Amino acid sequence: MCGIAGIITATCSAEPDKQIREIQAMTGALAHRGPDGEGFWKDESNQVYFGHRRLSIIDVSPAAAQPMQYGNRFTIIYNGEIYNFKELRESLLATGYRFATASDTEVILAAYQEYGVSCVEQFDGMFAFAIWDAEKAELFLARDRMGEKPLFFTWQERRFLFASEMKALWAVGVPKKPDPHQVLLYLGAGVTGISLHPEQSFYQDIFQLPPAHRALLKIGNGIWGQLESERYWDLNSTRPVAPDRWHPTDEFRALLKESIRKRLRSDVPVGSSLSGGVDSSSIACLVKELGAENWTGFSALFPGFEKDESGLIMEFTSQLGIRSVTCTPTVEDLLSNLDRMLYHQEVPVESASALVQFKVMELAASEGVTVLLDGQGADELLGGYDSYIHWFLQELWRTGPRSEFKKELKAFTAHGWTGGWGWRNRFAAWFPQVAQEQLIKKQANAVERIPYINVNYLEAGFRKEQLYKPLVTSLQDILYFDLTMGRLPELLRYADRNSMAFGREIRLPYLQPNLMELAAGLPSGQKMQHGYTKWVLRDSMKEQLPASIAWQKRKIGYEPPQASWMQDARMKQKIFAARELLVDRGIFQKRYLDRPIGDTGTNQVYDWRVLVLGTLFAT
Structure with a gap:
């Protein structure tokens, strides 16, 4: 896990001293991503400049430092982990390759020499990397399947710049200009990112390589300014599993366990984020089953809050015999850490849950644990949110026996689901395209009706044609959307x-490719059954987990008492200051300053978004 930065110039020897200073500035802006060292490299023609900040995880020796060269031809800078690097290393050794380090970085280089651009299809991991091929004079860029690791780029003064975070680009003068369309989407609908244009960042003229994409920049043939990119993997192309695999309890559990086994590979201490939920608890159970010792779980508690999970966490850690380290984020933490957190996030966040995770990472750092396993992705993969239930019921209503629909509706209602069922659900089940159009219209209305929005800013910035909602005919349709375009990219x-x-690393076992492909191919009844979400996971872990966790009926996660935090007088002062800044920038009308700070409901949602946006713009 590291920070990478690069500069490619259109011509040889284009002010090399300047390029060296700027690659150092870019890398310096990423120092937090790699506190264990830094390295620089330029090619002989003074046309390619690489910078790297190192967080040592696999092979912490100096030999594994980057930029790394291979075969007098390839040079790499790399951010991430390839979990199956040992297996790949063995197969490459068998074909005659030799290695000077025990790192996964060198395995990537050898795989690139062996398989070319198809090497990414061999990797189970999270990664963003750049490889310079001196022989072909071309740059190869790649990003992992789900986009766990970031990679941004821009064009500036006949230079191609790329980096792990946008702040590295800003460090060398790339303008920091928020895209008005995305500002409006966030304010009105809480959305960050444009589903139909995943290459667009939150800022104008700064782009990102989308997840599951690889790209080539060829400069040896005289062509400049063209980045050739293509998608190399798509979960939506997964075929439904055969009927003999429709009860995949043992297979699912085996794949999850194997994913965890590979994600335990580390030369530094490993622990896990731990809530009272089934996702993270399942990981901890399988970690113990794999024989890991001195395991530590890191949790956030909110004593007295109705959604506090401290009881389940204490029950679970006591039963499993693992060390539990906790923190209790407060409004004081929000006040003192919001600026810093948003500096690192670079774009808006939808709730204070992001701050809770920030504090858990700080806790892990204070305990000297560098790598944490986490349960992200399970909800989107297996239908874990309550909001998915009505999509599941609509699929049953449209395709299944009514008796099955009635049974599941009754079971979910008995378990506390209050989503309800009525004519709108039946209509959406029978006419999904009309439902899709209505959801797009609803989002457009949410943006156009932002209270006190400056009409000129709205009319100039809003691109209604770029709004998108999926066509949902099955539960898997909405899960695919949230995995690739909706919730999960934001959480990642x-x-x-x-x-x-x-300087910590998060590893996500539920995003192992084979596991995702199995889950995507399962019928919906294996994701929701008997009034429970994430059925296949619960069923596969029911013998290991306490019943209170395996069969719990509520979904919480890192949810803090945000509503009460927002009532703090100091928070209201920060909200008002944010309003003033956004009024000065022409986003809101001046009369917005006379509106009282909201106490509940919709008004408080707007206040949070204004607070975040104003704080972000001020950093």
């Missing part, structure tokens, strides 16, 4: 920036 950004702010 939280995880990367919050962990790297403290």
Whole structure:
């Protein structure tokens, strides 16, 4: 896990001293991502400049430092981990390759020489890397399947610049200009990112390589300014599993256990984020089953808050015999850490849950644990949110026996689901395209009706044609959307920036490719059954987990008492200051300053978004 930065110039020997100073500035802006060392490299023509900040995880020796060269031809800078590097190393050794280190970085280089751009299809891991091929004079860029690791780029003064975070680009004068369309989407709908244009960042003229994409920049043939990119993997292309695998309890559990086994590979201490939920608890159970010793779980508690999970956490850690280290984030932490957290996030966050994760990462750093396993991705993969239940019921209503629909509706209601069922659900089940259009219209209305928005800013910035909602005919349709375009990309950004702010690494076992492909191919009844979400996970872990966790009926996660925090007088002062800044920038009308700070409901949602946006713009 590291920070990478690069400069490619259109011509040889283009002010090499300047390029060296600027690659150092870019790398310096990423120092938090790699506190264990730094390295620089330029090619002989003074056309390629690489910078790297190192967080040592696998092979911590100096030999594994980057930029790393291989075969007098390839040079790499790399951020991430390849979990199956040992297996790949063995197969490459069998074909005649030799290695000078025990690192996964060198395995990537050998795999690139052996398989070319298809090497990424061999990797089970999280990664963003750049490889310079001196023989072909071309740059190869790649990003992991789900986009766990970031990679941003821009064009400036006949230079191609790329880096792990946008602040490295800003460090060398790339303008920091928020995209008005995305500002409006966030204020009105809480959305960050444009589903139909994943290459666009939150800022104008700064782009990102989308997840599951690879790209080539060829400069040896005289062509400049063209980045050739393509998608190399898509979960949506997964075929439904065969009927003899429709009860995959043992297979699912085996794949999850194997994923965890590989993600335990580390030369530094490993622990886990731990809530009272089934996702993180399942990981901890399997870690213990794999024989890991001195395991530590890191948790956030909120004593007295109705959604506090401290009781379940204490019950579980006591039963499993693992060390539990906790923190209790407060409004004081929000007041003192919001600026710093948003500096690292670079784009808006939808709730204070991001701050809770930030504090958990800080806790892990204080305990000297560098790597943490985390349960992110399970909810989107297996239908873990209550909001998915009505999509599941609509699928049953449209395709299944009504008796099955009635049974599941009754079971979910008995378990406390209050989503309800009515004519709108039946209509959406029978006419999904109309439902899709209505959801897009609803989002457009949410943006156009932002209270006190400056009409000129709205009309100039809002691109209604870029709004998108999925066509949902099955539960898997909405899960695919949230895995690739909706909830998960945002959560993965939280995880990367919050962990790297403290030089920590988060690993996500539920995002192992074979496990995701199995889950995506399962019928919906294996994801929701008998009134429970994430059925296959619960069923596969029911013998190991306490019943209170395996069969709990509520979904919480890192949810703090944000509503009460927002009532603090000091928070209201910060909200008002944020309003003033956004009024000065022409985003809101001046009369917005006369509106009282909201106490509950919708008004408080707007206040949070204004607070975040104003704080972000001020950093």
